[in-house]
Amino acid sequence: MPIAYIALGSNLGEKKENLLQAIALLKNKGVKILQVSSFLLTKPYGVIDQPDFLNGALKIEYDKSPEELLELLLEIEQEMGRVRTRHWGERVIDLDLLLFGQETRKTKKLTLPHADLENREFVLAPLAEIAPDIITPNGHGTITELLIKLRKRDVEK
Numbered sequence: 001m002p003i004a005y006i007a008l009g010s011n012l013g014e015k016k017e018n019l020l021q022a023i024a025l026l027k028n029k030g031v032k033i034l035q036v037s038s039f040l041l042t043k044p045y046g047v048i049d050q051p052d053f054l055n056g057a058l059k060i061e062y063d064k065s066p067e068e069l070l071e072l073l074l075e076i077e078q079e080m081g082r083v084r085t086r087h088w089g090e091r092v093i094d095l096d097l098l099l100f101g102q103e104t105r106k107t108k109k110l111t112l113p114h115a116d117l118e119n120r121e122f123v124l125a126p127l128a129e130i131a132p133d134i135i136t137p138n139g140h141g142t143i144t145e146l147l148i149k150l151r152k153r154d155v156e157k
């Protein structure tokens with residue numbers, strides 16, 4: 001069965017409860033949760049005038065397509081009352097599909113691996129806890145190597 005990785009984020013309301021609820025809803029919908037990272041409080045990236053985020057990552061097993069998984073993630077975001085305010089704004093829950101086996105996509109709806117994976121410490125840090133040695137399909141290195149590279153880049157800025 002294909003293994004996929006999902007990023008979780010919340011910066012509104014009870015952040016920890018929101019992440020736990022999203023995991024429970026995934027389970028209810030038949031997704032097998034294999035591993036849950038710790039949750040890290042992170043400074044907002046991109047649009048910085050918003051509350052800190054609580055971020056985490058999941059390793060799951062899923063027997064349908066990446067597109068179906070994406071639909072499921074969007075469904076959960078909606079069920080949890082995510083309101084899209086501004087682009088890259090605050091949200092109760094954000095579920096991003098990061099990796100799906102060795103699948104690659106570049107469609108309007110879905111980019112695999114996630115387009116901004118290598119630039120986001122708040123994604124790579126929890127992911128490195130549960131999948132330090134996996135190599136992304138585009139072959140830029142292991143998750144640990146990507147995280148080290150990103151941290152070096154940030155120091156040099």
Ligand code: ROI
Pocket residue numbers: 008009010042043044045046047053055088089094122
């Ligand atoms: N920044 C952090 N730290 N964590 C997130 O989950 C997050 N999500 C986003 C943007 C607004 C890009 N920034 C973030 O969508």
